[in-house]
Structure formats: structure tokens, C-alpha cells
Amino acid sequence: MADNRLFQMLFLLLEKGGTTAPELAERFEVSVRTIYRDIDILSSVGIPVYTVQGKGGGIFIRENFVLNKSLLSEEEQKQILLSLQGLSVLDDENTNALMSKLGIIFQKQNMNWIEMDFSEWGRKNEDVFHKLQGAIFKSKIIDFTYHSGKGQSENRSAEPLKLVYKSRNWYLYAFCQTRQDYRMFKLNRIKNLQITEQDFVRAAPDNVLGNTSRYTEETVTLSLLFQKEMAYRVYDEFDDVTEKDDGNYLAKISLPDNESLYRFLLSFGDGVEIVAPPQVRETIIMKINAMKNKYIT
Structure with missing residues (x-):
């Protein structure tokens, strides 16, 4: 777990250039002291991570730093890029930029293993998808109107946890605050979607579709x-x-x-x-x- 956190911290710094210890502590759900300990570990293996005190300070990585490829095996480098490319089909600009940067670092080409076309949705549903993606990444509660398969329309508040693709349809897996239970919402039935400023801390399960105790439907x-x-x-x-x-x-x-x-x-x-x-x-x-x-x- 610690090794995974170290790599995530490193890639975050490569992408953003800098951040703060409290932000990293909140993101990884550890103490600020643990973050500084991780920074010491990164520095000890030759990665030029440094801290700046005072206003505008934080944790930074030296500009134009090139990651030592020996830190990762050949297979690990490919797996990282393949995973990022799987995310890039959703048109996330940050993911594409990070993938390009790591591709140069690892000197890997021809990683285009997947292509998806969302044009059948129409622009409206695509917009819902990207709004939900942002709400999940930022852990923001959402409000929306949902039209159920029973012909009912209800206003819901929910904690969005994961986007799920099953049987040629996209769904939102969320904790519904209105029902106080986990629910699966079909994306094309979500209307009047609003992202609130309220945060939530609930974590997404690893396997939604395989965990029938969290979500069941007759x-x-x-x-x-x-x-x-x-x-x-x-x-x-x-x-x-x-x-x-x-x-x-x-x-x-x-x-x-x-x-x-x-x-x-x-x-x-x-x-x-x-x-x-x-x-x-x-x-x-x-x-x-x-x-x-x-x-x-």
C-alpha cells in the first residue's frame, strides 16, 4: 500500500508540478506526518522532491525531471500506460497529458489498444457522463431527477461512487441519501443534474457488479x-x-x-x-x- 501511494504521489507531482502536504494527506487518507515521511523516502532514492515553507509553499518536483525507468519493470511501465489509455477514451485532458508525459519517460510507443465512440448517446447524455465523472473525482454530492423503470419521477440526492458499464448501458453506482441505501441509476434517466458543494467521504467498492449484497434487483x-x-x-x-x-x-x-x-x-x-x-x-x-x-x- 505504501509503495502504491509513493508512485501515485510521484505521478501526481509529475502532472501538477506541486501540491501541499494537507492535500496529499486528505487524498490518501493518511496523516501529514506520513506524507512528509513519504517525501523523505522519495528524496532518498534520488527523486528531486523538495518542500517550500510559507505562503505559496508546498511540495514540488524539480522542473524537467526525468523519471529513472529502472524504478519500474518493463511490464509495470506498460500496465501504467495501458490503464491510463483506458481512461483517456473518456476524453479526460489531464489523463491524456499525463499519459503522453509518461510515454516519453518510458519511451513506449503504439499503446493505442482501445477506442470507443460515445456518439450514439447524443451530446446531452455525454454531458451527464462527464459531470458525473467530475463529481466522483471531487467527491461531491449530486442532486438530480430520476425517472425509474416503474414510471416514477423523483428528486434524489446521492453520493456518486462509480460509473458502471453493463449490458450496453452506462449506470451510476451511488449511495442514495434519499433512500439511505446503495442504488444503480441508469444514466439516460438522470435529468436536471446538479453538482453541489457538499463533500462526502464514502469510498467506492472494488467490485460493484460482483457484490450482490450492496445492490440487488429482482x-x-x-x-x-x-x-x-x-x-x-x-x-x-x-x-x-x-x-x-x-x-x-x-x-x-x-x-x-x-x-x-x-x-x-x-x-x-x-x-x-x-x-x-x-x-x-x-x-x-x-x-x-x-x-x-x-x-x-
């Missing part, structure tokens, strides 16, 4: 029979697929049991039949009849 397991003409969507949307002798497809999947489930099923039109469970089949029949009644004159 699911239903579906068996769906698709016409063969729907193959392009079947293989896009499902993992458990069996091709039948007649060319049609039987797909199985577990999905959250909410209103979004029925919108998803209806999006296949007459290309799907719900085989099981019976309660979902009955609900779909009711919805189809309700839709039909709207067009009866």
Missing part, C-alpha cells in the same frame, strides 16, 4: 422463441441461444423484473413468443390488448 428468467428472421438481434442481445430444427431460435435470459422488461420484449414485435414464465406472457397479452384498444374507433 430478476425473472425468460424463455423466448424467436423467428429465424430475428437472428441478427438474437445474437446481439442473448448469450444462451439454441437453434432449433426449423431454423427458429430459443433464447434464455434473466432480466430485471420492471417496466423496462416489457418495453424490451415489445421491441421485437411479432418476431418473438414468450414461452415462459406464464406471468410475463399474461402481462404482455394485457399490454398488447391495451395497445390494440387505443386504435379501435
Whole structure:
């Protein structure tokens, strides 16, 4: 843990040029005395870190300092740059600048291993993403209006902890102060987002999706029979697929049991039949009849 903190401190100084001991102590959740001890360790291995007392003072690194590559193995250098490049796809200017600097230091080229296109969101949702990213990094409480899958709209206050990508959708994992519990919010349902000046200290868990005790949602397991003409969507949307002798497809999947489930099923039109469970089949029949009644004159 101490070694990891030392490297993070060093990269922070390379990026910003200078900071203060209280800022570092707050960031790493240690005492100011521990920070000064870390500075002594960095200095002892030849890294030109120095402190300046008084107004405008702080902890600095000598300008144009070049990191001794022997501090990190070849594999560690690559891993650092690969991780930073994974962040840079989110268009974070500071991350891109730091990655370029470290790339020069480590003399590594051709680290472009990932490319992502967020254009399908539209500019509005992209703006929400970057606002949430800033709120998470700065540990700021957010206020917003959320439109749930149950058709309800509510004002929420939350501590944003992590952005999560699952099943072709982005979510915000947060501690909801309104509900006093952990919640997963779908990004495209977050409206009127405001970042407050209130700080929070709650830490994000390491593995949100694998920790079911923090976040659970009731699911239903579906068996769906698709016409063969729907193959392009079947293989896009499902993992458990069996091709039948007649060319049609039987797909199985577990999905959250909410209103979004029925919108998803209806999006296949007459290309799907719900085989099981019976309660979902009955609900779909009711919805189809309700839709039909709207067009009866």
C-alpha cells in the first residue's frame, strides 16, 4: 500500500508540478506526518522532491525531471500506460497529458489498444457522463431527477461512487441519501443534474457488479422463441441461444423484473413468443390488448 501511494504521489507531482502536504494527506487518507515521511523516502532514492515553507509553499518536483525507468519493470511501465489509455477514451485532458508525459519517460510507443465512440448517446447524455465523472473525482454530492423503470419521477440526492458499464448501458453506482441505501441509476434517466458543494467521504467498492449484497434487483428468467428472421438481434442481445430444427431460435435470459422488461420484449414485435414464465406472457397479452384498444374507433 505504501509503495502504491509513493508512485501515485510521484505521478501526481509529475502532472501538477506541486501540491501541499494537507492535500496529499486528505487524498490518501493518511496523516501529514506520513506524507512528509513519504517525501523523505522519495528524496532518498534520488527523486528531486523538495518542500517550500510559507505562503505559496508546498511540495514540488524539480522542473524537467526525468523519471529513472529502472524504478519500474518493463511490464509495470506498460500496465501504467495501458490503464491510463483506458481512461483517456473518456476524453479526460489531464489523463491524456499525463499519459503522453509518461510515454516519453518510458519511451513506449503504439499503446493505442482501445477506442470507443460515445456518439450514439447524443451530446446531452455525454454531458451527464462527464459531470458525473467530475463529481466522483471531487467527491461531491449530486442532486438530480430520476425517472425509474416503474414510471416514477423523483428528486434524489446521492453520493456518486462509480460509473458502471453493463449490458450496453452506462449506470451510476451511488449511495442514495434519499433512500439511505446503495442504488444503480441508469444514466439516460438522470435529468436536471446538479453538482453541489457538499463533500462526502464514502469510498467506492472494488467490485460493484460482483457484490450482490450492496445492490440487488429482482430478476425473472425468460424463455423466448424467436423467428429465424430475428437472428441478427438474437445474437446481439442473448448469450444462451439454441437453434432449433426449423431454423427458429430459443433464447434464455434473466432480466430485471420492471417496466423496462416489457418495453424490451415489445421491441421485437411479432418476431418473438414468450414461452415462459406464464406471468410475463399474461402481462404482455394485457399490454398488447391495451395497445390494440387505443386504435379501435
